[in-house]
Amino acid sequence: QPALTQPASVSGSPGQAITISCSGTSSDVGVYDYVSWYQQHPGKAPKLIIHDVSKRPSGVSDRFSGSKSGNTASLTISGLQAEDEADYYCSSYTSSTVRYVFGTGTKVSVL
Amino acid sequence: QVHLQESGPGLVKPSQTLSLTCTVSGGSITSGNYYWNWIRQSPGKGLEWIGYISHNGRTYYSPSPRSRMTISLDTSKNQFSLKLTSVTAADTAVYFCAREGAMDAFFDSWGQGALVTVSS
Numbered sequence: 001q002p003a004l005t006q007p008a009s010v011s012g013s014p015g016q017a018i019t020i021s022c023s024g025t026s027s028d029v030g031v032y033d034y035v036s037w038y039q040q041h042p043g044k045a046p047k048l049i050i051h052d053v054s055k056r057p058s059g060v061s062d063r064f065s066g067s068k069s070g071n072t073a074s075l076t077i078s079g080l081q082a083e084d085e086a087d088y089y090c091s092s093y094t095s096s097t098v099r100y101v102f103g104t105g106t107k108v109s110v111l
Numbered sequence: 112q113v114h115l116q117e118s119g120p121g122l123v124k125p126s127q128t129l130s131l132t133c134t135v136s137g138g139s140i141t142s143g144n145y146y147w148n149w150i151r152q153s154p155g156k157g158l159e160w161i162g163y164i165s166h167n168g169r170t171y172y173s174p175s176p177r178s179r180m181t182i183s184l185d186t187s188k189n190q191f192s193l194k195l196t197s198v199t200a201a202d203t204a205v206y207f208c209a210r211e212g213a214m215d216a217f218f219d220s221w222g223q224g225a226l227v228t229v230s231s
Contacts (some may be wrong), residue, residue, distance in 0.1 A: 003157050035217035044223060045115075046158075046207070051217040089158055093216040098173050100216075102158035 004029065004090055004103040011109040017078040020106045022090035023071060028101050030071035034093035037066060037075045040050070041086045050075060085110045113137040115208050123202075124231050129195040132185075132191055134206030137217035140189050141166050144213040147191045149182065151204035152224070159204075163211065164191055176202075198229045 005023040012018040022029065029035055037050035048057055050066040053073065063078045073092070077084055090103035096097075119131035131164045133147070140147060146163040153159070162172040164182040172180050195202060205226050209218040 006154075032216070034121075036217035038218075038221075045221040048217055048219050051215070051219075057219065087138070091158070091217070098160060098175075099171070100160040102160070104157050 004092060004101055006088075006090060006103040006106045008104070009107045009109065011111055012080045013079075013111045014080055014082065016080050018080060018108065019107070020075045020088055020090075021093075022073040022075070022103050024073070024092055024101070025071055027096060028092040028094040029073050030079075031095065032093045033068070035047055035066065035073040036091045037064075038089045038091065039086050040089065041082075046089065080110055082110050084108060090100065095109060113220050115210065115220055115222035117208050117222045119225055119227070121226055121228060123198055123227060123229050124197055125229055126197055129193070129198050129202060129227055129229070131193045131206050131208075131227070132190050133192070133222060134188070134190050135208060135210075136189070139186075140191060141153060141186050145212040146213055147182075147184075148209045148211055149193045150207045150209055150218070150220060152207070153201075153204040157185075158160060158207075162193075165213065200229050203227065203229045 033053050035053045038046040039049050040046045049060050049064050053068045054066040065076045088106045094101045114136045116134045123129045148163040164170045179196045205224040207224045208222045210220040
């Protein structure tokens with residue numbers, strides 16, 4: 001099934017801010033404010049860090065923020081820390097029968 | 112805090128049936144208004160939503176494996192299960208169970224995932 005497009009990797013130094021893009025279509029990201037972001041460390045369960053484009057669940061650091069413009073959503077991690085090194089996936093509700101489409105995933109490295 | 116844990120065979124032969132169970136702890140699968148989902152991640156590929164069962168047993172499947180899939184509830188054990196028949200190598204993946212609020216559009220709790228390899 002079609003996937004949302006993310007950069008394969010993004011890196012930054014401790015303390016810097018990085019942004020991960022998530023490009024979709026007018027059937028998903030562009031039409032629904034139901035974009036979510038998940039952090040996944042190797043061998044671990046994905047963890048919800050952003051939902052409904054920009055809302056943070058309780059307990060998630062305010063260093064994580066989300067936004068959307070047109071068919072593209074973005075996740076910004078500010079004040080980058082070593083513990084932020086992980087894979088990040090976006091997801092969007094979609095008008096198709098598959099209900100949800102996920103991003104291709106971005107590996108974040110802290111230099 | 113709800114916790115989900117997948118279990119099941121890690122190796123399945125082609126054409127046979129893949130069976131996985133998700134055990135939910137820290138909350139009843141029949142209380143509250145939740146969808147209990149299966150999501151898989153194939154090697155080198157991304158995440159794919161494949162289906163859910165609601166707290167009252169209603170199911171919804173992705174078109175791709177729909178004809179081969181069954182998701183069911185076992186309320187006595189607080190578990191829900193996935194059966195996928197006639198598997199091929201393309202079904203090799205890490206299978207995750209995940210919870211979704213019926214009024215939400217995101218997955219707020221996930222299991223750690225179970226790797227299932229389809230091979231003879």
